[in-house]
Amino acid sequence: MPLAAPVCAVAGLAIFAPSYSLASTIVIYAIAALGCNLLLGYTGLLSFGQGILFGVGAFAAGLSFVHWDVQAPAGLLIATVAGAVVATVVGSLCILRRDVHFVMLTFAFASMFAYAVYLFKDVTGGENGLRGFPAMTLGAFGSTWLELDTGAVMFAVASVTFVAAYWALTRLTRSAFGATLMAIRENEDRAIAIGYPTMLFKLLAFTVSGLVSGVAGGLYAVFLGSVPDSALQLETSTMILVMTILGGTGSLFGSFLGSLAYLLLSHYLAPTWDRWQILLAAALLAVVLALRGGLWGGLRGGLAASVALVRGWVR
Amino acid sequence: MTGTRDATALEMVGVTRRFGGFTALEEVSLSIAPGTLHAIIGPNGAGKTTLFNILTGRLRPTAGRVLVNGRPAHQSPEHRRVAMGVARSFQVTSLFQDLTVRENVRLAASGRRLRRALSMWRPVEHDHAGLARAGEVLDQVGLDRVAERRAAELSHGQQRLLEVAMALAPRPRILLLDEPTSGMGVDDIPAMESLLARLAGTHTVVMIEHNMALTMRVADRITVLVSGRVLTSGPPEQIQSDVEVRRAYLGGELEGASDADAE
Ligand SMILES: Nc1ncnc2c1ncn2[C@@H]1O[C@H](COP(=O)(O)OP(=O)(O)O)[C@@H](O)[C@H]1O
Ligand SMILES: [Mg+2]
Numbered sequence: 001m002p003l004a005a006p007v008c009a010v011a012g013l014a015i016f017a018p019s020y021s022l023a024s025t026i027v028i029y030a031i032a033a034l035g036c037n038l039l040l041g042y043t044g045l046l047s048f049g050q051g052i053l054f055g056v057g058a059f060a061a062g063l064s065f066v067h068w069d070v071q072a073p074a075g076l077l078i079a080t081v082a083g084a085v086v087a088t089v090v091g092s093l094c095i096l097r098r099d100v101h102f103v104m105l106t107f108a109f110a111s112m113f114a115y116a117v118y119l120f121k122d123v124t125g126g127e128n129g130l131r132g133f134p135a136m137t138l139g140a141f142g143s144t145w146l147e148l149d150t151g152a153v154m155f156a157v158a159s160v161t162f163v164a165a166y167w168a169l170t171r172l173t174r175s176a177f178g179a180t181l182m183a184i185r186e187n188e189d190r191a192i193a194i195g196y197p198t199m200l201f202k203l204l205a206f207t208v209s210g211l212v213s214g215v216a217g218g219l220y221a222v223f224l225g226s227v228p229d230s231a232l233q234l235e236t237s238t239m240i241l242v243m244t245i246l247g248g249t250g251s252l253f254g255s256f257l258g259s260l261a262y263l264l265l266s267h268y269l270a271p272t273w274d275r276w277q278i279l280l281a282a283a284l285l286a287v288v289l290a291l292r293g294g295l296w297g298g299l300r301g302g303l304a305a306s307v308a309l310v311r312g313w314v315r
Numbered sequence: 316m317t318g319t320r321d322a323t324a325l326e327m328v329g330v331t332r333r334f335g336g337f338t339a340l341e342e343v344s345l346s347i348a349p350g351t352l353h354a355i356i357g358p359n360g361a362g363k364t365t366l367f368n369i370l371t372g373r374l375r376p377t378a379g380r381v382l383v384n385g386r387p388a389h390q391s392p393e394h395r396r397v398a399m400g401v402a403r404s405f406q407v408t409s410l411f412q413d414l415t416v417r418e419n420v421r422l423a424a425s426g427r428r429l430r431r432a433l434s435m436w437r438p439v440e441h442d443h444a445g446l447a448r449a450g451e452v453l454d455q456v457g458l459d460r461v462a463e464r465r466a467a468e469l470s471h472g473q474q475r476l477l478e479v480a481m482a483l484a485p486r487p488r489i490l491l492l493d494e495p496t497s498g499m500g501v502d503d504i505p506a507m508e509s510l511l512a513r514l515a516g517t518h519t520v521v522m523i524e525h526n527m528a529l530t531m532r533v534a535d536r537i538t539v540l541v542s543g544r545v546l547t548s549g550p551p552e553q554i555q556s557d558v559e560v561r562r563a564y565l566g567g568e569l570e571g572a573s574d575a576d577a578e
C-alpha cells in the first residue's frame with residue numbers, strides 16, 4: 001500500500017505532463033524535497049544545506065562520468081554516497097548548535113560550497129559547470145542494457161528512483177527511529193531527558209537526507225547530461241525548501257505536490273513573465289499563514305470536508 | 316539490598332552551581348534513603364529546579380559530586396541517567412504536544428533501549444515492550460481513556476499526570492518530580508496525591524512541591540532549601556514545628572488554611 005501514492009503520482013505525470021522533460025524534473029526535485037522533508041518536517045531541522053547535498057550529488061556523478069566514464073547506475077551510486085558523506089560531515093558540525101544558530105551554520109556551509117564551485121574551477125568547471133559527458137547508458141560491469149537516449153526512458157529511471165526513495169522513507173518515518181525523530185521535532189529537551197542521545201538521531205537524519213538528496217542530484221546530472229554551476233548555489237537550497245514547505249512538511253506526498261506546484265508554475269509562467277516568482281512567494285505566504293500542513297494538508301482537509309458534505313446530502 | 320552500597324539511593328556531596336557571578340546552589344549535601352519520599356521545599360528561586368537539573372545531568376555542578384546508588388554520576392550525560400535508574404518530571408509541562416498520549420509514554424518507556432530506537436525499518440508498532448509498558452503506565456495514572464488523543468488536547472490536570480507518567484515509564488528506581496501539582500486546580504489534586512502515595516511505596520521519590528498540606532501528608536522527610544543552601548532537613552513533624560523554617564519560608568502559613576500555594 002505505501003507504494004500506491006508515489007506510483008499514482010508518477011503515472012499521473014506520465015499521462016498528463018506536457019513533456020517527459022518537465023515530468024522528469026518534477027520527479028527529480030520531488031526526491032530532493034523528500035530528503036529535505038525528513039529534516040524539516042520530521043526532525044524539525046531547517047537546513048539551508050539541502051542544495052549542497054543535491055549539488056554535491058550532481059557534481060560527484062558528473063565527475064565520475066567525465067573522468068571515469070562510468071555508466072549511469074555507478075554514477076548515481078557515487079552521487080548517493082557523496083551526498084551521505086557530505087551530509088554527515090556538515091551535519092556533525094551544524095548539530096552542535098540548536099535553533100537559529102543551527103540554521104546559521106547550515107547557511108554558512110551552503111555559502112561556502114557555493115563559493116567553492118568557483119574557487120576550484122579546475123575540478124568543477126567554474127561558471128561553465130561540468131560538460132562533455134559520454135552518452136548516458138544503463139548498465140554495469142562493462143555491459144550495457146539500455147541507452148538513456150529518450151525522455152521516456154529517462155523519466156522511467158527517475159520514477160523508479162522516486163518510488164524507491166518514497167517507499168524507503170515511508171518505512172523509515174513509520175519506524176521507531178522515525179518516531180524518535182518526531183519526538184525530537186516536538187521537544188528535544190524532553191527527548192534527551194527520557195534517554196535518547198538526540199545528537200546521534202539528528203546526525204543519522206542528516207546522513208539519510210544526504211543519501212536521498214545525493215541521488216536526486218545524481219539523477220539531475222544524468223538527466224541534463226551536464227552539471228550547471230547553479231546546482232551548488234544557494235538558490236537550489238531555497239528552491240528545495242520552498243517546495244517542501246509549499247507541499248506540506250511532515251507528509252511525504254506533500255514533497256511531491258510541492259515540486260509539482262513549483263515547477264508547473266515556473267513552466268507556464270516563466271516564459272511570459274520573468275517576475276513570476278512573486279506568485280510563488282504569495283503562495284508560500286498563504287500556505288504558511290493559512291494552510292497548516294501545506295498543499296497536502298489543504299487537499300486532505302478539502303477531501304474530508306467534501307466527503308462529509310456528500311454524506312450529509314445522502315442522509 | 317546489598318548492604319552499604321545501597322544505603323543511599325541518591326547523594327549530593329558539596330554541590331555548588333554558579334551561573335556567571337550568581338551562586339544558585341552553595342555546598343549542598345543531600346542524601347536520600349532508598350524507598351523513601353523525600354520532599355524539597357523552599358521559596359521561588361531557592362535553587363530547587365537547579366538541584367534537579369544537576370541530579371539529572373542537565374547541568375554540570377561547578378563543584379561537588381553526585382552519586383547514584385553509590386556510584387559517581389556527575390560526569391555522565393543527561394540521556395544516560397535514565398539507564399542509571401533516574402527519571403524526572405518537569406515543573407513546566409514538557410510533552411510531545413503533537414503526538415498521542417500513548418506515543419508520549421511509549422517513547423519514554425523505550426528511551427533506554429537505544430538499539431530498538433535506532434531501528435529504521437521495522438514499524439514502530441513492533442515495539443511491543445514499549446507499548447505494553449505504555450499501556451500499564453496509562454492504566455496506573457488513569458489516562459487510559461484518553462490514550463489516543465494528542466497530548467495538546469488534554470486538560471492541564473491530565474497533562475500533569477502525563478508528565479509524571481513519562482517519568483514513570485522507564486521503570487526508574489529513583490523518581491524526581493518537580494512540582495507535580497503545579498498549576499493544578501483543587502479538583503485535580505486528589506488524583507495526583509493518590510498517585511504520589513502509591514509511588515512512594517514502590518520507588519525512591521524526590522519531590523519538589525509548594526503544596527504544604529499535601530507535602531506534609533506524603534513525605535517521609537523534608538529538606539528546606541533557601542537561597543541555594545540547605546536550611547534544615549528532617550521528618551515532616553519537625554519541619555512543621557521548626558520556628559526558623561516558618562520565619563524563613565512558611566511565614567506562619569501552616570497555622571491557617573494550609574492548602575494554599577506558597578507562591
Ligand atoms: N540556566 C540558568 N542560567 C542563569 N540563571 C539560572 C539558570 N537556571 C536557574 N537560574 C537562577 O538560579 C536561581 C534558582 O532557580 P531555580 O532552581 O529555578 O529555583 P526554584 O526551582 O527553587 O524556584 C534563580 O535565581 C534563577 O534565576
Ligand atoms: Mg523550580
